[in-house]
Amino acid sequence: MKEIVVVAPVKKPEDIDLFSQKTHCRDYYVYYKKFLNNNFEYVNDFVEAAKKNNCHIFINFKHDITEENLPEIKKMLKFLKSAGIDGIFINSFAILEAIKVFKLPFKVIVDSYFDIHNLSGIDFVNSFHKVDEIIITEEIYLKNIVKIKKYTKLPLAIDADNLPWCAEDIENSGAVDKVVIKGKFATSEEILEGIELVENILAKPKIFKNHKLPFKHVRKSIYQTNHFSGDMVSAEGKNFKFSRNIQTFEWEIKRARVVKEVNFEKSDDFKINLRLSELAQLKELEKYIKKIGTNPVYSIEYGEILSTCDLSTSSFNEIIMKVKKFCKKHDIKFQLSTPRILIERDFDRVYEYVKQLLLAAPVPDSLIINNIGYFWAVINDSDINHIPIEIGQGINLLNSLSIKCLNNLAPINAIDFTSFNDMESALRTIKKVRNEIPNLKYTIAGNIRVPTQGLCPLNNDSAIISRLSCKAPCHKGGFALKDPSLKKIYPFTCDGFCRMHMFEDKILEDFDKIEILHKAGVNEFVFDFSALHAKYIPILFNKFFTLKNSK
Incomplete structure (x- = not known):
């Protein structure tokens, strides 16, 4: 059975020295924001540390690139062509557009924020630049990963979010080549602990089957249901059991007193659209x-x-x-x-x-x-x-x-x-x-x-992914989740794929x-x-x- 590679974040070049001595991890990434404000030369310190330790270093371009960042991002990409990095993680269409005119000397890795769920999405990315690896989303659907692996032959990675519950199945499938650690880490020591834990999970998946990760990663969402543990993963507050925090909900709004002379005609200046x-x-x-x-x-x-x-x-x-x-x-x-x-x-x-x-x-x-x-x-x-x-x-x-x-x-x-x-x-x-x-x-x-991901929280069964086999009462409507740590209420609904859609309570x-x-x-x-x-x-x-x- 092939060994699954662990990829981890680093905060500073010295992390590569420490992590490579303490763990088997040899692939690292650092977020692009470290090098904004004309701080491009700092990349060289990470490259030097990676080469010294026989490691690989990647620059992660997140999805949150703003209009103000664009000019500097373009300059950074030109700089990176000769910087000696091993590759870039892409999460933004802007980066795809920018690199299509370049012949890059490093790997192009499509990250999970790109939301690649299907073969057609991979074809889209390949139309801009040859893709070397994909960090795929929705990893709880192992059959989906196996099928994509079969038809693309590309190295596939998953985020470590659900690793304790699916590590054994992932190893047996042979479809996953890497596990990428993502999350909020206050210190380098926390990252090191995360690497050591992930390596232990991959080495002994049965022992760590129900072990919760000490770090959390909620991608682009504020909330994400984890049907392995029954937890609602919160980016801003503490995680909580969604089965204990579901309540009925009724919207509140004051009615307007309509004056007699009201013009209801369509406006020539703008149009009204209804999302129903x-x-x-x-x-x-x-x-x-x-x-x-x-x-x-x-x-x-x-x-x-x-x-x-x-x-x-x-x-x-x-x-x-x-x-x-x-x-x-x-x-x-x-x-x-x-x-x-x-x-x-x-x-x-x-x-x-x-x-x-x-x-x-x-x-x-x-x-x-x-x-x-x-x-x-x-x-x-x-x-x-x-x-x-x-x-x-x-x-x-x-x-x-x-x-x-x-x-x-x-x-x-x-x-x-x-x-x-x-x-x-x-x-x-x-x-x-x-x-x-x-x-x-x-x-x-x-x-x-409210940005959310995951299946409907009205049912705890991780196998329930079809409304045809689900007995949850979603068709009655009027449900909300209470976040006990933030003391907030979030109404939600679900669609025909049993996916949750959450909203603010106003x-x-x-x-x-x-x-x-x-x-x-x-x-x-x-x-x-x-x-x-x-x-x-x-x-x-x-x-x-x-x-x-x-x-």
């Missing part, structure tokens, strides 16, 4: 349209999160056909939204199913893509690549170079900027791309998404930001009803139009 998840919301919207005598909605997003209540009585195809007909009846643009996570096991089935919906009349006006493998498949499919493409919040485009990366491959009709860390960051990038992307979206009302009403967003270039404002009851549609609309007419 259940058929009851369409019924409520129809009642509202009838009551006010006009339709104020430009477009409806539907498909990424479908109410499991609806899925318990109707198929995905039947639900989408109802939405299509509703939109056609009321002259509303229909934007079909696709899943964020599509593992190889599900990819072909979901892709073909959605393709049929795209070709069946009445056809959607655009396709919202949240998975990079899906994007690559669509733009190379002559049957459907004429359909306008929108990029949803599932694909991280946190700067103009990342947007350019995709827009150069196929014209992007719209981008949702809500997933930016803050509005100011979004505005800086919007101003850079507003002449290239026709429609720029931003959420101003409704649900506020309803967004950022109507006062419309003017500044519109001035920057945003022309489509989103009302997100992903987890809201249908009754909130008229409430939020009345508030919006009342405020709009009071100015």
Whole structure:
């Protein structure tokens, strides 16, 4: 049986000296931010330490590269070509775009923040630069890893997050070549302890089967369910058992008093988009349209999160056909939204199913893509690549170079900027791309998404990954998780893949930001009803139009 290599972070060059003496680890990485502010020469100290100890050193370019960082990042990449490093970890589309013109003398490793779940995603990355290794996500699906290994022949790595529970299976599969340690480490000593523990787990997986790692890594998410341990892993507070902290939840919002003279007509300046998840919301919207005598909605997003209540009585195809007909009846643009996570096991089935919906009349006006493998498949499919493409919040485009990366491959009709860390960051990038992307979206009302990963916490069984075999009561709705250490409540819902989607416990009403967003270039404002009851549609609309007419 081949030996699995451990890859670990380092904080300073001296860590390489210490770790290589105390452990078997010989592969190390350091985050790019260490070398910002013209501190490129510091790379040489890490390279020297690695060579002295017969080790490898990699620079990890995280996903959080901002607009302000771009000029220096480009300079850094040129510097690294002759610095003697062994490779780079890529988590950002901006880096892919930047290196496509280079012949690099080191390895290119696609990191887990890139969310590569399927073979199509690997093909996408390879179109820019030959990939040497992949750190793959969703490692609890071992069969997914085995299949990707079989067809790519590439070295595959996983993050160490769930290692104690799956180490034995991983070793037996022969599909995983490396385990990458990631997490928040206050000191170098904590990293050393982490390396020693991971090496022990790999050496004696049976003994450490239920051993919890002392460090935690929550990728891009604030919360992540771990169905091996039954824990909710929190990036900001303490981990907690999700089965003990689930409660019912009811949203609170004050109704607006609608003045008599209100103009509900569509605006020539901007468009209203609704992100919906259940058929009851369409019924409520129809009642509202009838009551006010006009339709104020430009477009409806539907498909990424479908109410499991609806899925318990109707198929995905039947639900989408109802939405299509509703939109056609009321002259509303229909934007079909696709899943964020599509593992190889599900990819072909979901892709073909959605393709049929795209070709069946009445056809959607655009396709919202949240998975990079899906994007690559669509733009190379002559049957459907004429359909306008929108990029949803599932694909991280946190700067103009990342947007350019995709827009150069196929014209992007719209981008949702809500997933930016803050509005100011979004505005800086919007101003850079507003002449290239026709429609720029931003959420101003409704649900506020909390970055989360994992399966629905209503069921503790790690084997439950299909709604067809799950007895959890998600179709009743109205559930929330309580974080006991932070004393916060987070409502959540789940989709047809039993994946959790979490939200803040307050309803967004950022109507006062419309003017500044519109001035920057945003022309489509989103009302997100992903987890809201249908009754909130008229409430939020009345508030919006009342405020709009009071100015």
